[in-house]
Amino acid sequence: MARSELDVSPHALRLLGSLATAVAVVGAALLVPGGASEAGGRTGSFTAQHDAARAAAAPRASDAAVLADDGHSHDHGDPATKNAVSRSTEQVPDPTTPAQRASAHEHVAAERALPDPPLTSVSAGFVNPVVPDDVHALANGCYALAGEPVFFQPTALGTYLLHDRSSRLIGPAGRRETTPRPALEWRATQGEDGFTFTNNGLVEQQLVIGAQRRFPLRLTTGCTPYPEIELDVSGDPHAGVTAIQEVRGYVDAHTHGMAFEFLGGQVHCGRPWHKYGAPYALVDCPDHTYTGGVGGVLESAMSGRPRHDPVGWPTFRDWPAPDSLTHEGTYWKWIERSWRGGQRILVNLFVENNKLCQVYPLKRNRCDDMASVRLQARRIYELQDYIDAQYGGPGRGFFRIVTDPFQARQVVNAGKLAVVLGIETSVPFGCTMKIDVPQCSAAEIERQLDEVRALGVSQMELVNKFDNALSGVAGDSGAIGPLVNGANFLETGSFWDMRHCEPADGESHDQNQVTALPDLTAGTQDALFGAVAQLAIPRIALPAYPRPDHCNARGLTDLGVHTIEALARRHMLFDPDHMSVAARQRALDVIERLGYPGVVSSHSWSTPDAYPRIYRAGGFVAPYAGDSTGFVAKWRRHLGWADPRYYFGFGYGADINGLGAQGLPRGADAPDPVRYPFQGLGGVSVGQQRSGERVYDINLDGVAHYGLYPDWTEDLRQVAGPDGSALVDDLARGAEAYLQTWERAYGVRPDSCRNPSLRRPVAEVADRVGRGMTPVEVMRAVGQPYQRLGHTFTLCALGQRGETVTMRVEFDGRDRVSGVRRS
Template sequence: MTAPGWLTWTFAAGLSATATLLAATDAAAPPKLQPGSFPALPTPQTPTPGTQATAIGLSNPSFEAGLAGWTKTGVAFDTQPTVDENVIAARVGAVTIGGDYWKDIPYPIGVRGRRWIGTYEKRSSPALGRGLTQGDGPQGTLTSHRFKLPVNAKYLSFLIGGGDDPQHLKVELLQVTKASKGKAGAQGKEFEVLAPIAKVKAMTGHNSEVLRRDWWDIRSLNHKAEYAIRITDTSSRGWGHINVDDFRFETAPPPQQRVDGHPAVLKTTILGKPVYVDYDAPLWGAADLHTHPMSHLSMGGKLMHGAPDVGSLLPKGTQVRGNGCNAAPVRAKSVAEALGDCNATHGGWGTDNTCGDHIRAFAINVAFDSEFEHALPAIPTDGTCPAGMENDAGLCFAKCKPGYHGLGSMCHKDCPPGFRDDGLYCAKPGSYGRGAGYPLGDGGKCRREHPQGCEQDGLLIYPKCKANFHAVGCCVCSPNCPAGMNDIGVSCEKGGSYTRSGGAPPTSNLHGDHPHGGYPALAHWPHWSSKAHQQMYVDWIRRAHDGGLNLLVALAVNNELLGAVVNGDPPMDDKRAGDLQIDEIRAFIRRHDDFMREVKTPAEYRTAIKDGKLAVVVGVELDNIGNLQVGNPGLTASASKVKAEIRRLHAKGVRYIFPLHFADNVFGGVAVKGGLFNLSNRFARTRPLPIGVPFPPGFLYQVETAKDPDIKYRLELLGKDGEWAHGLTFTVAKLLLDLLGQTPFPPAFHATKCPIPTLGCVPQFKLLSSLLSPDSGWDVYATVPGGHVNKRGLTPIGEVAIKEMMRLGMIIDVDHMSDRAVSQTLAIAEEFDYPLMSGHTGFRDKSKKADENQRSAEQLTRLGRLGGIMGVGWAGADARAFLHNYRHGLGHSGRNGGAPAPHFSLGSDINGFEETPKPRPGSRVSYDLKQRGGLKQASFAGKTWDYNRDGVAHIGLYPDIWQDLRNLNMRLSEREEFFTAADAFAVMWDKIESKRGAVR
């Protein structure tokens, strides 16, 4: 039976709303749907009026077949359905501090499949540019063909977003009802109407593009009746559009359903209103996969200075108090305490700094943080004053500002050339006379003889004074005084003199040092080149989050050797130091729950980001997990003890874990990388060994030739190229140390052991001296050809540990593992299809001196197949170098015949004793919000940072380097990869949860 198409008619009686007339049809029924199921979708097509039979269930519920099964009126739906994600981040205000590095990146609103209804959009084909829109103007309706409710359907759910306007923007479930009044149509057929259902409320949007999952309870409805769904957009005001997708018949309300072991929906808030969103709705935002917010509590609390907030625990001996310091750990009560003067932590001992330590200062300033741009020369020439000062009469005074010079404690203005400097005055050079003058009648003669002109004075005419001179009386020309000085005749009174600081005798600064002043000026730190000052203060983290950072992996870190070298305080062992940081990280997050949230499950993680929070995953990066190798030089452990320790960490909230770090442990061997790591291995494996006792042989790295030709790194002979830090050799370091050992150090006095108190009597000095003594183990390295890698892989107990971590669903990072251990861990993961992380490293085929800690092409492919993620490091690079490196990662698939690759994110290692990116020559990041790409400038207390000058001085400058990357033409696809890292992490974590139960 043929019937006319859909008509709109205002029903005047019996039904109190606008109703849609429906003609009965008898065409073949579309495929039936079970609750929550989808039909096989045909090629999208435009529906045409015709004969239709009543379907059981809704045809084309997710618009994957275009508008088949739906009929439109007006023009709002002419460009529908929309293809793929079309909303860009600028429309949702994903970043609140300006810039344009983020604006054109697609923002996932939670659509299902590839097609959806969005009446603001104008992208009905993939061929059209993403982000194309038609605006809020068009109006119209979209109504489904009639259907019957499936027998077991109890709920009808759908996705909805857009404007909040219940009258003009809505989704309705309507019932087919016979008209009680009115005349038959032209062919004598009985009219039917689509009438609102009193028990089923029409749904509208919530002034957000993001789709929420809503539903109707249809249990009480007549399953024999016929129904239709109508989507209405009759608004042209702001937010005058509606987003709709994915109608589903359900047997239970969405909050009570679980899919693949996780909830079907998550409860969150949008603009302060509680809503539900689909669990797997994609997330947006950048991630930093490797940070250390509480590292000031590591290494005995004496290496990193500065705490991340008010309320943080401050280690003993780090707070300057007069000429002393705090005698016990305290909580920071103010920003001034959290980011105060670092002299007690980093400075040498003296009567003005009784908590200082010359050995610690030497280790930090000469070795560990030697590239800090504000560091002073370690061993200047005798009599040399510190940077920014000058020697005047044997004392060091601050240098005067430009245009001034020093005289003792005063700075006076410079005199012009030819003037004699008399301190407060500039004595003029000689004046000259301008003759006896000319009678008034001889003015012409005067002008002919004096080209500069003439002037009358009294009854005579005189030549004018030459340039820079002026007449005094009738007959003398006197030099002019410089601008700003007072002319007093034969001299110029300077004015503007000021007192300068200083007056102390010069020192040799043998231990190295740097300016210590902290809050509020923060004149010298935080700084991109310093690895020993806090860069993660909470206000700076907040700015990074405002700029698009939505995931932070916060790691406890420790190294017992560094703790001993800097004369740290307990706890210094990995277990207690790690536990302290874990507890403090979690407390820090709770103190700032207005914008950050700890997450321990994938569901918590997704909810946090949907709630607009910075999701923080807590983890550990420790040499000696559980102190399992203390007193255990053979590196053995029982399976029960290892499992118990891993479970203990999991119970404490640890979800991200490094099985290995700097030193070989019971789990396996570490990546060979540098003399400092080797000494750390030597120290860790011989604990507990009394300080000063010679180290036994056999505890340095055991190396072999790398099979991968891209590995070029070699451990060289001691005294030649053995690296301590940035090229400082062991030989030079020991020479400096021996010289430093002669420095008087009154606290070292002991009547029998140290009657002449010097640094050489201090235990930490003895430890350093013994560590730097030659060892026959170094001689072996020269005999091993090619690049060097650790012989040790995973131990049998290491395999037990990896599997236990997997059973608990922990996120395992393979960085710092030896090449052999990485291969073994990948093989275990592949057995169970369990994703792995490589959170802060680089690429072997990109480095001139690659080591085994960097990822090979084969490893990238294996990580990619598992669904893993790699965090690309940027230590000491600038924006251009990082972009080049990041692009190299993104090109992996193309270079390897389409091989899988991990998702590429950022792994900064900030606060982890690595430099942050330096300023890029020629960068032009703007802080004028009126300009394209202009950012709101980072300011805090008495300091304002300019990325063009300061680089990434702290985490709050992340948005600035991201803008610089955009200015360097970082491609949209590259930025999309970067800002979908938060979602990649969610997908990976979900997979971990789904696979952990199968680990045997």
């Protein structure tokens, strides 16, 4: 039942729900054999090394006992899940041959040896003018208002809280208050003789101080800035010298920044922004707060700690943390720090699971997957507007939502963060099934694809946790497997059809199943789903599965084929993660039949049989980030799958904000630790990040929040040893590789230097490329360039005797072709 339907306070409802779910957890532990009572003595959610590091960083006797042995009975660093090359399968020998791997390694080494694009830098933030020239120029500035210094804190575009030098808020008639509220938000209007301010209260009032209603403003000093998360990165962000050249920057292909609205909007604590800033955005859930951290049932189930300090801002004693999956990890200033440290593409996936939302007792949002997608889309545009407000006006913020690769390249070369929107839900487009009967049609899929494309969505998966009318699912293994399988039954009327299989490579199978719950708190890479399910999914008699290995007999349906074809027609990137092996194999058959390169595996939920096919299609792979040690191993394995016909770069999928545990620290005594400050991409200097009173150290805290991904990247460099520079170089080329895959999804052919069969005679190339053409027109005419350095595209052609000729396409300052010549 939605909260709005109950005639009780929101806080009371959360507390009642928390008590109910706590009882459910206890009851489940008593009813299920081998439950939590058998968990004592096992490794906790943090490694022993991490426990020691945390204890050294903040020695508290009471906490030390909890960290030493939390009775959680799982290890988030388990290499069989978090750090595996495939999160959906066991790991055994590589299916590729030594010769293939050696050739791939040689190709990647040659790619690294190519010249880097010339880079410049851009201003890191907004500089207030001495005399503001529009209503947005006041943002975070100190201006003299009626003779006193006032700090203008943006709450929205052109709207401000006005803080006096004592940090009090200026209200109607100049009265001073201490707590923000809508009646204290002032909309600015500029006139010839100064600014006027009208509040956002229920009854509009104009700001009057004394008899003054119009205020000439001039930059001054003496203000007390509003408290905010710090960046601790010095130096301006890097940018391209032109808008059309090759880019440099890291790419996160899988993150859930809007997850505060999913599962009914009451599971996630905190949010990535609040109009009143960090003190209001980074707060715990009411059921956590009012019980002193004991009422966080889901948090305890996933982290293994029976309680946590519910205080977020400003102390952040226990959260955010790598295994704190109910707390906000992508606050906008943390995203800003990752951008300042070198990230240039962020893929934000709208996420939902309708059945788990329905069974969880607390909610304020609808559980329908597509309703949640629409809501999350609205929220991310609101976030973009909010960041624009902090940066001085529309379009000025670093956070830019993009809808095609050509726009994304311009954004990255402008030194900003290109944000790609995607979807990861269990029932996309309402395409569930009921006892094998699809509940959607091809026409409905087409209509809703047009709708989400209009929202800006460019990347999507077909399944997440449940079989649906499009595809079978890989399933979940271990303790949560039966729970999610039970939810699958409630949603579809069928269990996963897991059958014995013996894959040729020994590892490309779906999740192996059990029919009992040996341990309700056993580790899982998607622990939140297990935690919610164990609270509310009823015990259902499961089928007796045969001996492992298991493969879901449900593959890709005809509606699924139609959906992939529809994605290709719209130039949308298809992510085959979470599909059953059978479904993914058929999906890649479809991709190969279509000749469609727009494939991205974003977070290690594909299998090793698929990765070489994705690379061969011209696609892009970004493994789950996880621990730095595990990621280095994944990178080394993926090098052996690289295809020499395509530019190579590497990415990661953070899967942060409720769906995936983040990288654990290596510990205070780890060899080759990260030493602060270190140099980030583009020459910036990265120091230890400060959030309120908390100072983070990647060596001791791991990836506690999104702002520590620059530190994680530096940790990769240290872990990889002699290969560290090569690894970071591949990551820095990741944004370019992602964009080139996306360009090919728009019908642009691969480059003719890496693909000799695509070379055309010199005269034909010269005839196809005319003066005044745009870079996109050039690519449509002759394919992707081999190199894009500054104002020049380089490609290969055929001479009169069949020899390879290098040609250069020159662009002028307007990014229009000025000439074509042989090198």
